[in-house]
Amino acid sequence: MDKKKLKNDILLIAALLVVAAAVWLAVTLTRTDGAYARVEADGEIVMTLPLDKDADVVIGEGERTNRLIIKDGAAYVTDASCPDHLCVRQGRASKSGETIVCLPNKFVVTIIGGEDGEIDMVLR
16 A cells, blocks of 8 residues: 555545544534423323423333333433333433334333423423
8 A cells, every 4th residue: 555545544534533523522512401201102192291300100001111210300211011121221311302212112202392492292
């Protein structure tokens, strides 16, 4: 490999790293704290819970259930009837736009609200 080709490869890699870092910084710095957790089951919104009030709810019935905890401004799943438990391992969601998904149980939690989010309805 000649030196000019190696130099061009290094410059290309450096430029890609700079662009990737800039995109990562832009996304990280513009995220806002969410205000609500919108809970969907089987494609339908079943409830919207405020993140500033602690809650412990079980969503679903029978063999398809997920236990959702709202605590300290974040939502997370602590127990699920699905075989892989990926929703439990997704951790805490607190920023607007973050989601927790359990595909086997058709369960989705989306963090909404905050400074620029829209709220359709709140169930208490």
